[in-house]
Amino acid sequence: AKDANYLIIRPAYNDLQKYLLVICHSHTRYELAGYIHGSEAKRKEWITQVGSRPWFYKVPIESLTPAKELL
Structure with missing residues (x-):
């Protein structure tokens, strides 16, 4: 389990796509934290x-653009 909120980006993910971090606070409450x-x-x-799992990019939540800018 993660001990902090961050966005996971895998090396094969499309460079042209936007990726959104959604934080689940409860079964009915979600937060759109931001995108990159x-x-x-x-x-x-x-x-x-992490351990023997494949490497990834760990994008800090502070580096995300606010989700409201997508609207």
């Missing part, structure tokens, strides 16, 4: 790996 373009999410400093 795939190409902007793939920074060297965000590369991480």
Whole structure:
């Protein structure tokens, strides 16, 4: 389980897509935390790996563009 909120971007994810972080607070309450373009999410400093699982980009919530800008 994650101990902090962040967006997971896999290396094969499309660079041209926008990726949205949705935080589930309860079964009925969700928060649209923000989004980022795939190409902007793939920074060297965000590369991480958990155990023996494949590596990924761990995008901090502070680096996301507010979701309201999608509307």
